[in-house]
Amino acid sequence: MNAIYLLLLFEIILFGLSYCLSGRDIMAPSVIMCAMFVISTFFAIMNIKNWKIDYSLDSVLILVAGMVTFILAEALFHGMQNKKIRRVRKADQAEMHPVVIQKSLLIFAVIFDVLVLLWFYMEICRIVAGYGYTATGVGVFGRYRTIITSLTQRSDSKVALTGMVLNQMIKLVHAMGYVSLYILLNNWFAGDKKKLPYIFHIILVLAHIFSYIMEGSRGNILQIASAALIEWYILWHRKVGWHKVLTGKVVVVGVLCMLIGMPLFYSSLSWMGRATNKRLLRYIGFYVGGSIQLFDLYLKSNITKPKVFGEETLIGVLHFLNRLGFDLDIRNVNLDMIRLDELSRGNVYTFFRRPLHDFGFGGMLLFTVLVAWLFAWIYYGKIKWRDTKATPYWIMLYGYLFYWIVMMSIDQYSHSYLSVTTVLQIALMFLWYNFATRYKLTLKGKLHILKR
Numbered sequence: 001m002n003a004i005y006l007l008l009l010f011e012i013i014l015f016g017l018s019y020c021l022s023g024r025d026i027m028a029p030s031v032i033m034c035a036m037f038v039i040s041t042f043f044a045i046m047n048i049k050n051w052k053i054d055y056s057l058d059s060v061l062i063l064v065a066g067m068v069t070f071i072l073a074e075a076l077f078h079g080m081q082n083k084k085i086r087r088v089r090k091a092d093q094a095e096m097h098p099v100v101i102q103k104s105l106l107i108f109a110v111i112f113d114v115l116v117l118l119w120f121y122m123e124i125c126r127i128v129a130g131y132g133y134t135a136t137g138v139g140v141f142g143r144y145r146t147i148i149t150s151l152t153q154r155s156d157s158k159v160a161l162t163g164m165v166l167n168q169m170i171k172l173v174h175a176m177g178y179v180s181l182y183i184l185l186n187n188w189f190a191g192d193k194k195k196l197p198y199i200f201h202i203i204l205v206l207a208h209i210f211s212y213i214m215e216g217s218r219g220n221i222l223q224i225a226s227a228a229l230i231e232w233y234i235l236w237h238r239k240v241g242w243h244k245v246l247t248g249k250v251v252v253v254g255v256l257c258m259l260i261g262m263p264l265f266y267s268s269l270s271w272m273g274r275a276t277n278k279r280l281l282r283y284i285g286f287y288v289g290g291s292i293q294l295f296d297l298y299l300k301s302n303i304t305k306p307k308v309f310g311e312e313t314l315i316g317v318l319h320f321l322n323r324l325g326f327d328l329d330i331r332n333v334n335l336d337m338i339r340l341d342e343l344s345r346g347n348v349y350t351f352f353r354r355p356l357h358d359f360g361f362g363g364m365l366l367f368t369v370l371v372a373w374l375f376a377w378i379y380y381g382k383i384k385w386r387d388t389k390a391t392p393y394w395i396m397l398y399g400y401l402f403y404w405i406v407m408m409s410i411d412q413y414s415h416s417y418l419s420v421t422t423v424l425q426i427a428l429m430f431l432w433y434n435f436a437t438r439y440k441l442t443l444k445g446k447l448h449i450l451k452r
Helices: 003-021 029-046 057-087 103-130 139-148 164-190 195-215 218-240 247-271 280-300 315-323 353-384 391-406 420-438
Strands: 439-444 446-451
Touching: 003 029, 003 057, 029 057, 029 280, 029 353, 029 391, 057 280, 057 353, 103 139, 103 164, 103 195, 103 439, 139 195, 164 195, 164 218, 164 391, 164 420, 195 218, 218 247, 218 353, 218 391, 247 280, 315 420, 353 391, 391 420, 420 439
Parallel strands: none
Antiparallel strands: 439 446
């Protein structure tokens, strides 16, 4: 029997185990991880003939060991947190209040986003032309995506990639989008009836999304979509209480998201000036399930040893150390390509490939424990059983990081999240929320900032 069926069986069992250990919390970190592995393995099995899958038992054991480690690490933290709850009254329900931002600040934010996106579009056109490409409309975005993901980018000043100032302004556009997403959901659950603020916040979220369409980056769009899902789930529970189980509703929402999201993901290629010769199901199967087969093919290949500690897992940290003056040999963030079939090559190998390569099997398990504890600490320790003034910040942070869990069956996103860029993005998100909710602008001859 092909061992991939055994892998699917173990994943289904672990999904049920994680669901029980989490107290029937369908959106607990370990439950989401197991659910995504079940979905990815199912899509891999759908392509068992196309990819000539002959799965090895070693791959099954490593993947299952990694998932078991994550589940037990989270369960341990959850159990320790439950002991504290017995001594401290848990925040089962929270009184929901609308988050109010002055209209003039929202208008400023919208104008700022529009100007930054126009500047970004002009830069994209300049860079694409500088590389000798001719493209119009959304085709410009596809060409730009080709350039920024190329390993042979030119470095002369005429075609240099976007400057520091614009980069930071785009980060602020993203920060405003994340904050507006949280405020939209919070105010909806709080019963806010004012329509105009909703319109402004929707515009800011759409500006965030459009900036990534311009980059041809669908992953970041999925990131804010996953943030919307988990923040909706958390805020719903904050309103009605964590004692209520939302499993059925979440499953329905999840299925609808997949049925709507898969065609949208496929058709988004044309929006971003890109193309494929694969049909819908084969294309989705490649993206969702390819990593499962690629992990097995990686283990069967000639595995090289890392030249630098954490060279695949901690790329963001290594780049930061290089800026501090350390001369480190840093590899490209993209891993080696492996062919799946005559139409497809891939370089994503699930959550476990990078730490397995960098730290060995034991190090991979330790790294998995640390990531599990990070998410358990935020989810159980800072959000689920507490209600403080800092809770909105924790919810936004968890929403921002949640994509790391969603993508565990596909790729390891430590190279992206463990970086200076992530720290700056989160800092801007918190600073904008703090400023916009605590201050107002008035015009009396000149601009003043007055504390509310």
